[in-house]
Amino acid sequence: MGLLSWLIVVPFITALAVIFTPARKTAWIKWISLVGTGFHLVLTAFTTWRFWQLAAPEAASMKTAQLMKLHLEERIPWFESLGIQYLLGVDGISMSMVILTSIIIFTGVLASWKVEERAKEFFALLLVLVTGVFGVFLSFDLFLFFMFYEVAVLPMYLLIGIWGTGPKEYSAMKLTLMLMMGSALLIVGFLGLYHVSGMNTFDLTKLAEATFPASFQKWAFPAIFIGFGVLGALYPFHTWSPDGHASAPTAVSMLHAGVLMKLGGYGALRVAVYLLPEGAKDWGLFFMVLTTINILYGSFGAITQKDLKYFTAYSSVSHCGFVLFGVAALNLMGMKGAVLQMFSHGVMTGLFFALIGMVYGRTHTRMIPEMGGLAKVMPWLAVCFYIGGMASLGLPGFSGFVAESHVFLGGFFGNPWTDATIMRTLTVIATMSIVVTAVYVLRGMAKVFLGPVTDPHFHALTDATLTERISTGVLVATLAVVGVMPFLLIDLIEASIMPIVNRLHASGVTVALH
Amino acid sequence: MEHELGFALRNAWLILAIPFFSFLVVGLFIRPRAPKLAGIVATLAVFASAGFAYALAVEYLSLGGHDGWKTIVPWSFEWLRFQEHLAVHIGVIVDPISVLLMVVVTTVSSLVHLYSLGYMHGEAGFGRYFTWLNLFTFSMLALVTAPNILQMYVAWELVGASSFCLIGYYFEKPSAVEASKKAFIVTRFADLGFLLGVLILGYFGYQIASEAGGSAQAFDFLFLTNPEVMGKFSALGAGLFGIPLLTLALLLVYMGGAGKSAMFPLHIWLPDAMEGPTPVSALIHAATMVVAGVYLVARLFPLFATSGDALLVVAYIGAFTSVFAAVIACTQDDIKRVLAYSTLSQLGYMMFALGVASFEHPLGYTASMFHLFTHAFFKALLFLGAGSVIHAVHSNEIWKMGGLKAKMPVTHATFAIATLAIAGIWPFAGFFSKDEILAAALGSGHTGIFTLGLMVAGLTAFYMSRIYFVTFWGKAKTEHASHAHESPWIMLIPLVILAVLSIGAGFVPFGEFVRFGAAHGEAHGINPMIAAAGTLAGVLGIGFAWLLYRDGLAERSGVIARALGGGYRLIRNKFYFDELYLFVTHKIIFRLVAAPIAWFDRHVVDGGVNLSGWSARVFGSAVSYLQTGQVQTYGSWFVGGAVLLLFSLWMLRA
């Protein structure tokens, strides 16, 4: 059992342990899941360190490499006759995503310390969901990738359906169906890849060597990109996100918005762009237009929202728009920005939803107009919300700025295959979102936290408890660390994006420019 | 570097490190436990950084500038790498204007910290106030010492954020919250322009840098302002709507500057920013943050000069703002609002000074920096003086004050010095810097701007003397004013120091230190004719104000107000710009854009999904409706199906 398999198995074992503890002992259940996720955090740190030892020396050679290089690889044949194997590996991109997920699940468990009703199933399902997510980020066999992808999506239904609030069945069903519709597109794309490559293998690294005919790429790329886009809240397919997040319990929407939506961006980059460069070039502009709408649409939509969770859901639609915008820019800065944005937005939304859960736990209302002046009563939460807000509108010093500046520069610098002026105008339109984001973040924050205390019995509310302080503290610290010292994350990621960029340049004819 | 750098220059990073670590230490550890201690530690830290700045300045000067001052970047490390020629370095640039700004910022900031110890005594968020003040000082220093445009942008945003916190310090007051939001959003809108400008510069800079190869970094000022790069930039040809690309980029960058320095269209946030505590206004909205725009233009002056017409725009906007603000200032009743508009007007001064400067007539560049230098001191003094008056009278309304000359002697004396300084009366600093600006304007042939400048000088003298007379002369108009007493000594020390600086600053031989281009250009001395005109305007203003308000009453000015009728009311309401701003944001953006999008998403896009769900259900029930229960219908479906199958097999066979 290699290191990476442990990363996937640890949450699963914790889930089993939780299942076998008697339902009455909710405290035990919480402590077991906390210890499990805590241990996982340590394990992730150790893996990152090991990965860094292996990857650092090769960073230079990756500049010209055309094929991605996996580290800490585990390869066990599974269905030989079909070329399916249990293949785990890690490179810069998936390592950063694993770190993100590990942080989010740890803080997620902490943030749901108050869940009492059927706590056993809740934590078990949460851990199964995160096992699926780890599986996706670490697997490099398309079949295994798809399998974990669906394992990650399914517990959502029960988590939202049972512990949710408001129209929970409706939104749980809508969320699950739309995500599964996305995965339907994926299965078409993956099988297309498998058969057209004629190499009788699902191994991503080997499929990269096959050259897919342009006609195939023309329809396969959009299928896979939109399949992942549905999860990455691509414009017309994002409608599940506001409802889904609004009625999901705190930890679930933390995990979902923070991590699951990143599967979309990750998959689009890893499978769609990497394997189908020709298709990426044809469709790049189309998806850039779509994601520009995504960015502005999400931020404008968030301004007039009454419910805090819808407010955050729309903001995460806009931020996920950045991710896909970066991927569609098809150049080094764009894609690097996309991965950075995935990381930073994951932490940010995790923080937002944790805070909203805590505020809701106290004021029992999520309606912005009904709240006001909470800063006086709960300063810790107010400051964290302020930091989260500032990070989301791209204030330098937090990871938001690092990611957004990459995406804007990537968008502005364009690529040799798409018309430069259109791409620049799209980037300019997308840049306007920094103002609109500022408007809705400040509006929301001011109305909820600043100003006089609206409701007399708000005075009786307490500030953050220890578990809440730790979870919000960890998230804020991550935002700040990546913001102040971005080179930690950038060096990790850049080496593994180069192959994708080189493949784009190598495939087909490239215009002289750069 | 022929000879070894001094201690300060070698570890120049201390200038940034001290305030940053003190911010972290105070903010995270000291504030929650001991707010009082937090204040003291913060003030000490800023004093330390001030000391270090002076040491740096002395060492830099000792390097000697006989053949033009060298700009050196003693320390920088790669912070954020986008691409090979596109990396952002955090570092410290040392050249005349950055040393000047470092000195000014640290001095004013330390004095304000000292003053706040007294002013904020007994406030609820005492520790929080000092943390944000420390953060502001750090970000201002980072802005000033930025060796590349992106570090300046990073610091630019941090300055905006800390000013948001400081303006919104009294977060329980809705008006303060509103003001802080407005400030942040307006400056953020301006920063959008700045970012776009940076993107354009970065893109074309990258092209040039990648051709040049080596370690050239597209964002560095040294790279941007070196001659052949500027040549390549100006040769770039037309960009959007036919405007040459360089000018377009610079105008966008200037938009960021205009936002921060509250130039005409984006000035609406500065008067409302007075909601923050007065020391904050003194520091941020008088001396430091607002001059960031001027500093930006100064830093990119060579580029602006090459593009030519970008400078013209800067000049005209600067001039218009100074007149516009001066006119409004005459009608305001709130002492801090008056000072805010006066700052606006003086910033207009500095901007158009830069605007008139060019390669041939670089005097404007020096004049603007000189005015920035002197203005920082006397404007800070005015604000702190006003602060101690408000502290005593507990109100901002000048009509509630009066007769404080006797009760607050020190404040009165320092306030008088500052008023004379801003009015441009001879021994005081204002006279020298204003005179240089007027000389620069006249020298470079902008006579229109020169006359405007003179008029503004008069107006400035008038409204400053107006609030002076109404506040200090005549009888106490209210209960509070009657038994007001002098502020504690901790608030008075900074006033005295600033007063001394307001006088002394004028005599500093600025020409040798800050000048553009090696040539000595025009004689630095005072041009008697302009000096006389300026002083005359100032004296006229003061005299006219004396006439109207010498006994601190309003009835004589009421007569003029009624005579002006509608026009007066227009000016008094600040040309209704605030209402326009509210209309644009609430009516247009919220109601006509945001709400429809939210509605559209909820009904149309969501509707699409629900529709597909509904149609699936309808198709499902239609199919299950076919199950009528009649066996023979099934039979006929069966045989019909067989026939259909035959046809499809027959038709579709390969």
Add this chain to the structure above:
Amino acid sequence: MISQATETLLFYLFATVSVGLALATVLSQRILRAAVYLMGVLVTSAAFYILLGAEFLAGVQILVYVGGIVILLVYAVMLTRSSELLEDHPSFVRKGVAFVAASAFFALATGVFSATRIGTAGDGHAPAAVADTTLEIGRRLLDQGATGYVIPFEIISLLLLSVLIGGSVIARRSLAKAEETK
């Protein structure tokens, strides 16, 4: 053994009779009468078998079909005699649909058959017909070799047995009622 001409004559005679009777079984109002007509059809088809040279088959047909199945049907009719069902006229729509389906099928089939050349009539002399079909059938039924049908023979017996058991269980009246109430 009977000459060509009489064969054709007999064929057409029996054909018209059997089609007429078939139509009668399907359309007649009274169910009992339909049973009788059915018997007529089966007898004529036995005649056809003789014409086609399958004498044994004709015998089986008469014995099993006419003797067994038709009698069963008559029992069924009597056991389920219900007064109002004497007149059996299906709704017009059903008749229309059924007619369309049946005639479509008929037209298609005849069209198809006319288009294909069936059997070896065309080229050369047809291979020698089997002399004594009954003997041949007997041998084939129990022959375990490649041409034998012993497996179907066994399977059909299983089928009949299971049908017998199942039918008796389903149709048991009194005993079933008693068992259910227990």
Add this chain to the structure above:
Amino acid sequence: MIEQLATLAPGPFHWLSLTVLLFAIGIYGILTRRNAVGILMAVELALNSGAMNFVVFNKYVAPSAVDGQIMAIFVIAIAAAEVVVGMAIFVTLFGHRRTVDVTRMDQITDAAGTN
């Protein structure tokens, strides 16, 4: 006259059209009879025509073997089995519903639900 008769001799096509006609009538009977037993009769008709079809093919396509006829025998046996099952079910149904009118047999619907 006999020669004309000879030309009219029933070739394979004639036999087949006869069996198809009978089969079609059987189908028509199944789809229209309201009395369940009537349907059984129509089924017998169809199966009988199927069996005859085999015999015809046996005579014209593979006269040397008797496969068709053997098949016909089995078809007859199977027809018998179907009648037995049909009758058993109809009798019990009659016990419950006092009718074997097929058009009234639509009690099992989605709404029914309970056992």
Add this chain to the structure above:
Amino acid sequence: MLMLPELIVIGTAFLLLTLDLIWSDRQRPALALVGLSGVGAAIAATLTLMPQSGELFGGRFAVDAVAWWFKLLFLIAGGLTIALSMDMLDGRIGAGGTQLGSRGEYYVVMLFNLAGMMYMASARDLVSLYVSLELATIPLFVLAAWKRDAQSTEAGLKYVILGALASALFLYGMGILYGLSGEMRLEAMGKAMQAGPAFWLGVAMLAAGVGFKLTLVPFHMWAAEVYQGAPAPVTAYLSVASKGAGLALMFHVFYRVLGPLAGHWDLALAIFASLTMTVGNFAAIVQKNIKRFMAFSAISQAGYLLLGFLGKPGDGVPAMLFYLLVYIVTNLAVFGVIIWYSNHTGRERIEDYRGLSRTNPLVALAMMIALFGLAGIPPLSGFVGKFFLFSIAAKAGFHWLVALAAVNSTVSLYYYLRVVRQMYIEPAEAGDSALRVTPAMTGALAVTVLASVILGVIPYFYETVSAQTAGWLQGTLW
């Protein structure tokens, strides 16, 4: 002795017949155990004989890898159904349930039916194919009417009439094909055939017969009422065994008879497969009765099974057999819970499953796993099976069909989740209390649920199926 499994099954049937006569009522429950052990012995025999292939009676009865697998699947289905129907027959039921009478005959008829299916799997000529098909179908008419109440007999009636119609069409189709080729043996007929219009008419009528058995779209109408009317164990048996038999029949028709003309019927088959899937899935959305719901789900599963026939003939065989195995196991798990619940409470509506997760958490979990298996959710074997089937369709270039199938399986997730929602999210009714689960039922449920999980994860099963049946078609036919 290649025919051993069939003989064992028939022997057990006769043994049961005699025991039923001798034993008194008190001993009767042991009949089920005898039946089960008989089927167990047959399974053992099949497993041992599996690697060999050969033919008896001069090619009339031949056995190859596919036939062995089909027989194994039928035996598994039969055995599990007997286990599931023990409670209902032995009267161990709650207040609401109805007891099935004459348990001895029930087992006998079922075993004969099972034998019929096994014979059909290895029939190589028209006569034995038709006779074994009838043996595999007619006992089901009887079983459908076994409960002898208004609903069950009505189901029986409909099944008989439509079954007779289908067998008449099938017979006529065979007649035409016999006429065109003059051959009785399937392979020989396939070779001697020329593809004229008559041939396509014959094939169409054969396809109608197959369609009836496999509930393909134009011929699926009977399924809803018969599944709902028939007693629950019989419905289970119908949905699993008869579907398998239909597939075996389709193998014969489409691979043996139509083998040489492989390319011709691909597109038509794709269209009918997509029709079956879509109709089955969308109709299932609005169903209220659980058995009728399972009928439509079975129809949609038949649609997925058809995907295996596309592309080069013989390619999809391993995928189809594996998916059939997975389908049998998962479907029987679901039916196990349905039988258990209707035994104890007599309720058959989906809403009646409210709050099951609170009263019987383990059974609810089993049902959920099985439903997710049917929906094709990883890591269960349903997902693996479906993935391989879709891969066959993709290999044949039918990408649009793969997309449609994937969308359909998402819609199927919706209505499976509707049931899960009732169990997990809706609160239980006031009066409900935990219901007793008999050992036989627990055993059957445990086996099926475990199998549905293990089959997907452990590659051994799929690998053996594909190893044995991969080169099947080339080897035997041409």
